[in-house]
Amino acid sequence: MRKNIVAGNWKMNNDLPQTEALITDLLKQTKTSNAEVMIAPTAVNLYQAFNATRASNIEVIAQNMHFADNGAYTGEISAAMLKSVGVNTVILGHSERRAYFNETDELLAKKVDAALKNDLRVIFCFGEELADRKAGNEEKVVESQIKNALFHLEASAFKNIVLAYEPVWAIGTGETASPEQAQDMHKYIRKTLNNKYGSQVANDMTILYGGSVKPNNAKEIFSKPDVDGGLIGGAALNAEDFYAIINAF
Numbered sequence: 001m002r003k004n005i006v007a008g009n010w011k012m013n014n015d016l017p018q019t020e021a022l023i024t025d026l027l028k029q030t031k032t033s034n035a036e037v038m039i040a041p042t043a044v045n046l047y048q049a050f051n052a053t054r055a056s057n058i059e060v061i062a063q064n065m066h067f068a069d070n071g072a073y074t075g076e077i078s079a080a081m082l083k084s085v086g087v088n089t090v091i092l093g094h095s096e097r098r099a100y101f102n103e104t105d106e107l108l109a110k111k112v113d114a115a116l117k118n119d120l121r122v123i124f125c126f127g128e129e130l131a132d133r134k135a136g137n138e139e140k141v142v143e144s145q146i147k148n149a150l151f152h153l154e155a156s157a158f159k160n161i162v163l164a165y166e167p168v169w170a171i172g173t174g175e176t177a178s179p180e181q182a183q184d185m186h187k188y189i190r191k192t193l194n195n196k197y198g199s200q201v202a203n204d205m206t207i208l209y210g211g212s213v214k215p216n217n218a219k220e221i222f223s224k225p226d227v228d229g230g231l232i233g234g235a236a237l238n239a240e241d242f243y244a245i246i247n248a249f
């Protein structure tokens with residue numbers, strides 16, 4: 001089933017006291033929309049965040065994981081480790097992981113498989129760079145990112161996948177894709193899914209937009225028919241701003 005989701009990707013921000021303080025602030029906010037709410041703190045604070053939000057409707061999710069079950073991968077975190085601290089959803093494929101940590105489509109396909117095998121829901125991110133858009137290649141780039149990492153899956157796997165279109169040029173820049181640009185791409189993504197898997201997978205897919213979503217532009221972006229929510233970076237670090245975005249539904 002298609003859902004409305006607003007997820008805050010905290011990236012490498014907030015130590016433990018700051019994580020606790022932000023969650024305290026979040027719990028004071030009132031939610032009036034019907035969107036699912038998620039936050040993705042840094043891995044080291046996931047368990048604390050999970051405990052602090054237990055009684056609320058906030059789901060704590062992870063920003064990344066390794067594809068192996070366990071073993072000699074110094075510094076890495078497995079799907080089972082995430083599950084054991086209360087995490088049921090993981091973000092994979094964020095452009096910062098692709099750009100700074102050389103995560104390729106091939107690697108991401110392995111991570112997606114490992115997450116699904118361990119009953120983790122995946123928020124799968126992708127998006128074109130500015131040069132791609134300037135050259136008119138944004139649809140081609142996005143389509144290949146989706147195909148290469150996901151199109152080996154059975155149709156039934158897609159009920160545990162959420163897609164997040166995050167044009168790289170709009171992340172952290174204050175430059176948002178226009179609501180029309182977001183809608184056009186989301187519609188294209190749904191068409192791509194429809195071509196491969198049929199209308200049920202396409203229509204049931206939750207597709208989030210990410211890239212400089214703020215309280216003053218969320219409502220217009222979320223009003224588009226193929227935009228089912230947002231993946232929020234900077235504005236998720238402030239409780240009032242984050243809830244203003246959530247309540248934009």
Ligand code: 13P
Pocket residue numbers: 009094166170171172173174210211212213231232233234235
């Ligand atoms: P900003 O909202 O800071 O542009 O970040 C978006 C993002 O990367 C969410 O994953």
